[in-house]
Amino acid sequence: MPLTCADILTQTPQGLYCPPGGFHIDPLRPVARALITHGHADHARAGHGAVMATAETLGIMGVRYGAEFAGATQTAPLREPMRVGDVTVRFVPAGHVLGSAQIVIESGGCRVVISGDYKRAADPTCEPFEPVPCDVFITEATFGLPVFRHPDVRAEVRKLLDSVALFPERAHVVGVYALGKAQRLMALIREAGYAAPIYIHGALERLTDFYQANGVTLGDVRRVAPSERGALAGAVVLCPPSAIQEVWSRRFPDPVTCFASGWMRVRARARQKGVELPLVISDHADWDALCATIRETGASEVWVTHGQEDALVHWCGTQGIQAQPLHLLGYGDEEVEPGPDDPSSPTREEA
């Protein structure tokens, strides 16, 4: 009997599971065989028996967890169909961070696409999202409310650089997530014509080195030495979000506290974190992009996970698309900070 879409993918306590393929996708706990969409800590965990992912995602996992992060690894070249168990899988760019991919599973004439996290806005540090026509589309919904409409990132970067020009005696200390946001912001700053060195906290160094080693051009990036902080008037300094509230950032000359995140759209969040200059820069699709993407896939069925599921499920209903929330626990978004056992964790850095 041919498999139906319901046979291809099910939910288990470990996360999404493909029984005919014998693998989990982005499992939350160690499993025998995992396919991983991208390197953020809530999707890519250490300790699986075997991991299949793009070369960049495997590299990022190696940077974060050490070379022994899985029993065995297999590189998934982008767009190339591969047989896994009784299904065919394919990794297709998701436009979220370097190496991020949607996972396409096909069997018996049914095609399921697991988006992982994705965005449609331009990002010079990774390949753009490619829509894949499918029967079932599993979408994230981090910003799945109509109030979330991300502004043009170039205007946000302009705000930062205008402030740098206006206050040459102050340092601009920008909180950014270590994987993706840090490197994208640096690339956008370069695109805007800023050529001076960009300074980074030590916790951002290894992933930034990894991006540069993988051909992402970021210009002159320097790790801040503790002794030079007082001398960095006029500089742009990137650090993990937690560091903007720590003593570490107060040693810079009259620091302007900035934070680059989609959540900066919510004023209360910026105020709560003591952010003077919020920059609305997100690596997730906003409401319009979520809706447009669902339409583009032509999916007749949508599963919504990872955030604000209900509004998007309702919207699908108005479009005649069958939809259900997945309520998978354990996923955050790029805003998840590495745990204390993560070698790139800011808590291991000097104050």
Ligand SMILES: [Zn+2]
């Ligand atoms: Zn995520």
Ligand SMILES: [Zn+2]
């Ligand atoms: Zn992510």
